[in-house]
Amino acid sequence: MDSCHALILGKAKDCLDKGIPVAAICGATMALASAGILDTYRHTSNDFAYLKKECPNYHGEENFQFQSAVTDGDLITASGTAPIELAYQVFKRLDVFSDETLDCWYQLHKIQDTQYFYKLMQSLG
Structure with a gap:
């Protein structure tokens, strides 16, 4: 592992230990897996079999979720094909929008x- 990655x-x-949210998508989930960070959190990644093959230090199999994005406490993970779902989970975790606004935002982008643009603007008051 490169020193910059370490x-x-x-x-x-450190952020997770301090209750500060961390989000990872695509290859970043593999880096977290290689570092053992995913072992104790529910999580997802690009492909379970590939994650196991490429990350021999990964031991979080029982916590892998076959979903596009997963939040477990302060850790948010997503497949590389799910940037909108990752953003949705980040916004939800940070409590950025009301549930109605977040739903409109998600529908507009997904x-x-x-019609969801107008609903989004209306939900913002």
């Missing part, structure tokens, strides 16, 4: 139906 992964672990 520094970043150490910072991620299905790109302009």
Whole structure:
């Protein structure tokens, strides 16, 4: 592992230990797996079999969720094909929007139906 990656992964672990949310998508989930950080959290990644093959230090099999994005406490993980779902989980964890606004935001970006733009603007007051 490169020293810059070790520094970043150490910072991620410190943040989780202090109750500061950490989000990872795509290859970043693999780095967390390699560092053993995912072993005690419910999580997801790009592909379970690939994660197991490429990350021999990974021992979090029982916590792997076959979902596009997963939040467990302060850890948010997502498949590389799920950036909108990751953002949704981050916004939800940080309590950025009301449930109604968050739902409108998600629908607008997920299905790109302009009706949700107007609903989103209305939900913001």
